[in-house]
Amino acid sequence: MNVNEAKREYRKQFISTASPAEIEIMLLQESILSLKKAKAARGHFERNDFFQKAQQYLLEIIPFINQEIKEGEAAVHAYLHVNNLLIEANIEKNEQSCEEALLLLHELLYAWKESILK
Numbered sequence: 001m002n003v004n005e006a007k008r009e010y011r012k013q014f015i016s017t018a019s020p021a022e023i024e025i026m027l028l029q030e031s032i033l034s035l036k037k038a039k040a041a042r043g044h045f046e047r048n049d050f051f052q053k054a055q056q057y058l059l060e061i062i063p064f065i066n067q068e069i070k071e072g073e074a075a076v077h078a079y080l081h082v083n084n085l086l087i088e089a090n091i092e093k094n095e096q097s098c099e100e101a102l103l104l105l106h107e108l109l110y111a112w113k114e115s116i117l118k
Helices: 003-017 020-040 044-059 070-091 095-117
Strands: none
Touching: 020 044, 020 070, 020 095, 044 070, 070 095
């Protein structure tokens, strides 16, 4: 088994045994990573691909959120706001929206990590 296969197997095992909160943290981390790659990308198509990946990871979180409670509804609005910032950053090449999205993603990640520790 080569290194890439081992990484894929580890990730598969992690996902199958992770709690919803751990999966949300992983998705936020992947979204942040994709956004950083989008910022560093040179070509338009590469940049667009990374922005779309960041959005995809972000939107995959929403089904894990209990929207029947006030906090869950607020969290969904926060994720949708970040998604709108990512769209704006991508289409309009707006660096301020990109930076704001990155900041909010880091804050959401921190909040999820704190919630697991409690």
